Amino acid sequence: MLRVTSLSSYYGKIRALKNVSLHIKPKEFVSLIGSNGAGKTTLLNSIMGHIQKKEGEIYFNNTDITNLKPEKIVNLGIGFVPEGRRIFTDMTVEENLEMGAFIIKNKDKIKENLEFLFDIFPILKERRKQQAGMLSGGEQQMLAISRALMSSPKILLMDEPSMGLAPKVITELYEKLSLLKNAGLTIFLVEQNAKIALKYSDRSYVLENGRIILQGKSSELLQDNELLRAYLGKEYKEKWER
Structure with a gap:
């Protein structure tokens, strides 16, 4: 479904990614791990x-998207949840979700997506008329994910979904992703x-x-104590939101 081949990306003259290759098959759940500054967000x-300044190839469903603009990439079926959530805090939960459906013209489909996401995240249904900025950190992350899913993407990309959240909230969030x-x-x-x-x-x-530098089944990598010690994160701190 998604294939990245020999990708190098640049910030000015600085090469932030160096010949990165990876692939993701339909219905897979794939993670990219690494310490802060490794190039994950890049x-x-x-x-x-x-x-825009990059070398290599990026294909999505056999379409070359290497040099496409973000809006065209979204229209092809790639949803994106950026780091830090970036919800519209002054809008209600429901208004945020409606903003995520901007490429959907069929009102029945928007309603269907909304009800599906309310089933997955019932707290959002409960607070649909509440201002998004009043939600807890975990609820805001659920809203950010749901907003991206309102456009019916074929694949969802997420940047650091657990950042700033308490362990219990992180587990709940990942259960929803499952x-x-x-x-x-x-x-x-x-x-x-x-x-x-x-996990x-x-x-x-x-x-790195x-x-x-490494790839494989997550269940096997999870048994590698040296890997966990190195990539659980030197920047990890016991500080989170509800």
């Missing part, structure tokens, strides 16, 4: 067309929290200094 931004995966959604996320990503994903890649 990879997602390259796929989404936010970084439900979405079981419903047929393809998921590709980047995480600094290696342990949780490896729930099917396969994983390890990124802009290069893929």
Whole structure:
């Protein structure tokens, strides 16, 4: 479904990604782990067309999207949840979700998507008329994910979904992602929290200094104590939101 081949991405003259190659099959849950500054966000931004200076190829469902603009990439069926959620805090929960459906013209489909997501995230249905900025950190992340899913993407890309959240909330969030995966959604996320990503994903890649240095089944990588010690994150701190 998604294939990245020999991708190098640049910020000016600085090469942030170095010949990165990976693939994601339909209905897979794939994670990319690595410490802070490894290039994880750069990879997602390259796929989404936010970084134009790059070499290599990016294909989605056999379509070359390497040099496409972000809006065209979204229209092809790639949903994106950026780091930090970036919800519209002054709008209600429901208004945020409606904003996510801007490419859907069929009102019945929008209603169908809304009801599906309310089934997955019942707290959002309960608070649909509440201002989004009043939600807890975990609820805001659920809203950010749901907003991206309102456009009916074929694959969902997420950047650090567990950032700033308490362990209990992180587990709840990943359980919801598992439900979405079981419903047929393809998921590709980047995480600094290696342990949780490896626990729930099917396969994983390890990124270090802009290069893929390891890949394999997540269940096997989860048994590698040295890997966890190195990539659970030197920047990890016991600080989170509800």
